[in-house]
Amino acid sequence: MNSKEKILDSLKKACGDPLPRPEIDLLYDKTALVEEYVRTAEASGTEVFLGEEENITGIITQWSEGQKIQSSVPRLREKYPLVFDEDMPFDQDNIPGVFVAEASFGVVENAALWFTDEELTSRLLAFIPEKLIILLSRNHLVATMHEAYARIEEGKTFGFGLFMAGPSKTADIEQTLVKGAQGAKELAVILY
């Protein structure tokens, strides 16, 4: 018997009667409130801008403070062309100073933003730039992770999927919270 067979065999011998798959039936407010999202996002260390479609680029320019901007958002690509090269991921010339992406949706209870390969184009782009600006439509908010995963299940399958809730952080040294451990040091969301 190989290890796989040995493992499965041991489990099958001992498993007993199968228990039913439980209903997930929890009580909570299912309305996704913008104000509540802003609160959880700010608590996560995210800077939130309430914007409109028209002033998105204005906010981006202002917040980027002259750094190299690249974007995966189709309507912004022309303005902020994407030069990041996955095959040379650490090549400083190709890493954006600021990366702009659009989240597929956001979760109110914990400020998590959902991305897949489609929104990111390169997976590493969610981690390697020092600053991220994320566009999020007010119509794309869900209340909790329950709705979030229901949406993921209904949506297209993905190769890589990511929830990001705030800039990279650590509190590994004496519990002192420090932003920018390995990933982005700053995260801004433009809620439009």
Next chain:
Amino acid sequence: MLVGLFVPCYIDQLYPKVGKDTLEVLEKVGCTVVFLQDPLCCGQPMANSGYEKMTRGYEKPFLKALQEVDYLVTPSASCSSHLTHHLLKPLVGKEELSRVRELTEFLHDVTGLEKLKASFPHKVGLHLSCHGLRGLNLGTPSELKVPHYSKIEEVLSTVDGLELVVPPKADECCGFGGSFAVSEAAVSVKMGSDKMKGMSMAGVEYVTATDMSCLMHLEGVFQAENSPMKIMHIAELLNSEEGGSGNQ
């Protein structure tokens, strides 16, 4: 109502007053009380040390008593919890198990508090002992999100003049833990000493609990550290007439 009083071994030996006060409180609320001579110990000291098997036979006097009395009451939450969660649990049904009660729980759930009358004009800190709180659900532990209640506070609210203080971390373990107190003495004493600091910051004169074992440990630490705080079992408070207008 016929109540069989079980006085655990260490209360019998070291804190007989707690037994007396329990008996008198039970009589005060109108129970006919018989002291159960036969059971000496619930078996917890051995069982918690991994020698449950040495307590075979311990259940017999309890089972016998349950046939003779309406309730079996004890002034020790940890003994009550050991009886209902371990020693007797596999042997008797739910109904019979529910006739084994710790004193506070018994007063709160069974007799009601109307007839309680005591007075103790002091600031008393409440230590929420683990077995009472998490074993017998005498109140709501700080870990859970459940509507707040406290049987102990309700029972103690009948004592005139008693100013009850529930300090922060009142439900953190005092560090007694049976043989843990000796085998892990360093941690045990440290926990007791932290409990002492919490109580003394709250400015209390006395510390009370539903368990004399916790209090014995705390008393030992208070004395070693020359703290002026004293311990009082909840039964002692419920039977106190200090400074009261008197119910003689």
Next chain:
Amino acid sequence: MKGTHANLSKEFITTSDKTDWHNDALWFLRAKRDKQRDTIEDWEKLRSTAAAIKDHTLSRLADYLQTFEENALQNGMQVHWAWDDAELREITASILRENNARSVVKSKSMLTEECGLNPYLEKEGFDVVDTDLGERIVQLRKEHPSHIVVPAIHLKKEEVSDTFHEKMQTEKGNADPGYLTAAAREALRKDFIKADAAITGVNFGVAESGAVVVCTNEGNADMGVHSKKTVIHCMGLEKLVPGYKELAVFTRLLARSATGQPVTVFTSHYRKPRPDVKQHIIIVNNKRTDIYTDPEFRQAMRCIRCGACMNTCPVYRRSGGHSYHHTVPGPIGSVLAPFYGKEKNKDLPFASTLCGSCNNVCPVKIDLAGLLYKWRQKLTDETSADTSKKMSMQVGSSILKSHKKYGMVTTAFRWVPKSLLQSKFNPWNSKGEDGKKARVFPEVPGETFRQWYKKRQK
């Protein structure tokens, strides 16, 4: 015995000035957890749902593992099965060799810690860099994590500063956490660039989609996974959940219970490798089937390694993670440890007052205190007993069984001179660090309750 919890914790308490500080640091996490709990109306139901999901998954674990494997293969992942720690080590090393990888960046994984992966790979000539900051700190100090979520919680920032100064030439004496974190980031960036392969642990495996889910706050797992051509995920076989619906429950519970955050900063779902990338999943047993087979202990496999039971444990907080001398410390560690060596870990189930606080914070409602109690009963049977303890228990239990003996002891007890009861021969009178008595034995009253009752009846 030297390395027992009792001795190691005594050392931590009496020879370091860290106890109170450590206690507060962990209580801070517990308090944050309580705050997050309060934001969820149905918190207790969320916990019981999580427990039920795990029990369901465990009851069909073999099926779910097979479904998981099929889906992962279809997604282009490669799947391996390791019976024990040695096999995990060998599979990992052979994947690395096949792909000519010499250096590895690794994100946090208590499983690889449990399986001794780092020392093995190093011995085999690979460079391994732990990239989680806390783990990197303990790795540089040649220590082990003292906590499963915050591995360097036992260290003061000055100690970290000294280590970084020595190993990374940071400014001497600069112990500012911001400064130290930035220095680590810079150093680790170089390690990320240099590495040939990435290894991660796994928080959840989603059977119906074949995805492995990794939760971090730093983003260190993703830095490796998305930049390397060889990627290995090491997953304990208990990590499965049926589908995304169930995953939702756990992503709501994990970080709230662990660090009091509403969710970890990054929750990464790896399903399909990037083009030209070889991505492997190693499903690891290492005694889990033993735990599974024991009907009483199976519930320990619900554990999602959140660390909440450690943060709340009054003993853990005061004694430090290393006093548990096992990879996973604290209440759950003491439940698991005897499966990895009864004799050497027989003290751990006794390193608890059974206060039950861990049961109440555990997001999957494991009866930790109950399982510790069960271990105590088993271990006194199945390991060499501490004879003096066993004898005293035997004597005690026989006295408490017999009225005659009890009566004799009652009398004798009152003859024992007070000076003896108050002396060092009474183990109750534990000594503190200064050699002074740390706990005093109570005064023995003249008569027992029984004697008083007899008189009263007359």
